[in-house]
Amino acid sequence: MHQVLSSTPEGIFTINVGPQHPATHGVLHLVITLNGETILKIEPHLGYIHRSIEKMCESLTYRQFIYVTSRMDYLSAHINNHACALCVEKGLQVEVPMRAQYIRVIMDELTRLASHELWWGAMAMDVGAFTPFFYAFRERETINEIMEETCGARLTMNYMVPGGVMADIHPQFQQKVKQFIAGYKNKIAEYNELVTGNVIFQNRMKGVGYLSTEDAISYGCSGPVARASGVACDVRKRYPYDVYAQVQFDEIIETTGDSFARYLVRIREMEQSVRIIEQLIDNIPEGDYQAKTKAVLKLPKGEFYQRVETARGELGVYIVSEGGTTPYRIKFRSPGFSNLSALNEMAKGGKIGDLVATMGTLDLVIPDIDR
Amino acid sequence: MSIQQYIKNVFNAVKTLLKGMRVTGYYFFHPKEIITQQYPDNRATLKLADRFKGEVVMLHDENNEHACTGCTACELACPNGTIKIITQFDITPDGKKKKALNTFVYHLELCTMCNLCVEACPTGAITMAQNFEHSVYDRKQLTKILNKPGSKIRAGVE
Numbered sequence: 001m002h003q004v005l006s007s008t009p010e011g012i013f014t015i016n017v018g019p020q021h022p023a024t025h026g027v028l029h030l031v032i033t034l035n036g037e038t039i040l041k042i043e044p045h046l047g048y049i050h051r052s053i054e055k056m057c058e059s060l061t062y063r064q065f066i067y068v069t070s071r072m073d074y075l076s077a078h079i080n081n082h083a084c085a086l087c088v089e090k091g092l093q094v095e096v097p098m099r100a101q102y103i104r105v106i107m108d109e110l111t112r113l114a115s116h117e118l119w120w121g122a123m124a125m126d127v128g129a130f131t132p133f134f135y136a137f138r139e140r141e142t143i144n145e146i147m148e149e150t151c152g153a154r155l156t157m158n159y160m161v162p163g164g165v166m167a168d169i170h171p172q173f174q175q176k177v178k179q180f181i182a183g184y185k186n187k188i189a190e191y192n193e194l195v196t197g198n199v200i201f202q203n204r205m206k207g208v209g210y211l212s213t214e215d216a217i218s219y220g221c222s223g224p225v226a227r228a229s230g231v232a233c234d235v236r237k238r239y240p241y242d243v244y245a246q247v248q249f250d251e252i253i254e255t256t257g258d259s260f261a262r263y264l265v266r267i268r269e270m271e272q273s274v275r276i277i278e279q280l281i282d283n284i285p286e287g288d289y290q291a292k293t294k295a296v297l298k299l300p301k302g303e304f305y306q307r308v309e310t311a312r313g314e315l316g317v318y319i320v321s322e323g324g325t326t327p328y329r330i331k332f333r334s335p336g337f338s339n340l341s342a343l344n345e346m347a348k349g350g351k352i353g354d355l356v357a358t359m360g361t362l363d364l365v366i367p368d369i370d371r
Numbered sequence: 372m373s374i375q376q377y378i379k380n381v382f383n384a385v386k387t388l389l390k391g392m393r394v395t396g397y398y399f400f401h402p403k404e405i406i407t408q409q410y411p412d413n414r415a416t417l418k419l420a421d422r423f424k425g426e427v428v429m430l431h432d433e434n435n436e437h438a439c440t441g442c443t444a445c446e447l448a449c450p451n452g453t454i455k456i457i458t459q460f461d462i463t464p465d466g467k468k469k470k471a472l473n474t475f476v477y478h479l480e481l482c483t484m485c486n487l488c489v490e491a492c493p494t495g496a497i498t499m500a501q502n503f504e505h506s507v508y509d510r511k512q513l514t515k516i517l518n519k520p521g522s523k524i525r526a527g528v529e
Binding site: 060063064065067068131135138141145148149150151152153156158161166167170190193194195197198199200 | 380386391393395422485
């Protein structure tokens with residue numbers, strides 16, 4: 001121990017951020033090597049909220065395992081459930097009714113909005129502005145109420161089932177969503193006025209936490225983090241699922257690669273989500289909300305993979321089936337893990353004061369990283 | 372950086388800050404747009420969504436009859452082992468043995484309100500209730516028996 005200390009050059013030391021630290025948004029543990037205030041290396045230590053969800057899923061049937069995935073990335077619970085439902089449907093070769101597909105995509109986009117809302121509030125709080133958090137949660141509350149009315153829960157809905165959705169939409173669903181969307185555009189303008197245009201905020205974000213296109217690709221980043229570095233990786237555009245192929249929306253790409261670019265990508269993605277919902281909400285076709293499936297689902301022997309775009313990036317669900325009622329093996333490719341591994345590249349050479357702002361733009365959800 | 376530039380930067384920062392404060396100020400003078408609910412003071416007027424999943428309950432009609440046949444479909448559908456159904460054999464009037472529900476044990480402490488049991492029930496005997504205030508001093512109180520004492524299966528439910 002003594003030797004290690006004496007061999008360390010003067011001024012270089014190691015500090016721990018987390019696992020119990022409010023700025024890490026959960027039980028994330030970062031071991032940071034510093035030279036004065038300059039970051040030399042960041043090493044994330046994981047495993048504090050590992051619940052072995054993948055192993056747990058192996059003992060659950062294809063209907064049951066979907067609810068567990070709400071607990072991975074709890075802010076995009078719908079989208080996780082959607083990925084699992086799609087993967088099982090792929091194995092069963094079930095045709096999902098159009099009504100269910102429309103409902104699913106609207107729910108996905110509402111979830112994305114709610115998730116970006118929370119990110120925006122928490123992000124502003126990370127850089128020291130407390131008020132935006134309340135405004136963000138005001139809009140999120142409206143979405144949560146819509147969710148509660150149709151799905152029966154606010155966060156872990158378990159609304160997607162193999163073959164469609166669990167229940168039909170609430171009679172007031174369309175009206176409430178339209179009402180929300182109508183007022184929401186002004187809210188985004190409000191957000192821009194409150195935070196985006198603020199020079200102090202911009203100075204904290206611009207030119208900080210730079211991630212090059214090459215690094216974004218080599219670390220396997222996805223979602224807004226990769227798109228801010230100029231990687232066109234929106235799964236909704238590249239590998240459309242359900243009715244995403246029929247809706248018009250832009251894939252938001254920034255090329256600056258700094259924290260502000262990641263911020264802008266998410267803000268502009270909210271506008272695109274609103275655009276998607278606007279196109280779908282009036283045209284929900286009549287019909288069944290759930291396809292007829294057998295009481296006991298059995299996937300044929302083989303391997304099935306499905307990817308979706310969650311609020312954080314690309315979520316992959318990989319099922320290996322032996323032909324039984326439970327999966328032989330399930331692997332989730334979570335976006336947060338890859339995005340976090342690029343943190344070292346982003347923060348290296350920067351100041352420790354900028355670390356929290358950079359981490360805020362990554363939109364980390366620790367249960368998604370650990371599973 | 373010249374001193375003029377410095378002063379300009381400071382002025383600019385204050386300007387954008389005040390611009391943002393305009394939003395805050397607007398809501399300060401428009402308290403009607405605030406949506407905060409004063410829970411638990413508003414318990415009397417609190418209205419939860421009809422579909423809100425608070426806990427599993429068994430539906431009983433005015434004759435203290437339920438629709439549960441004891442088929443254990445909900446027990447099999449539950450991912451957490453929340454439900455345990457104890458069955459007994461009733462003797463029907465024509466002398467045959469018939470499986471019937473004895474006790475419907477529901478472990479609220481294990482339940483994640485996923486609604487799979489309600490979906491699985493072929494007779495619509497159970498449903499989700501809106502009650503969400505589940506805190507008790509002893510966890511034993513969370514293990515509930517859902518069929519009321521003396522209740523029996525409604526005639527005609529198979």
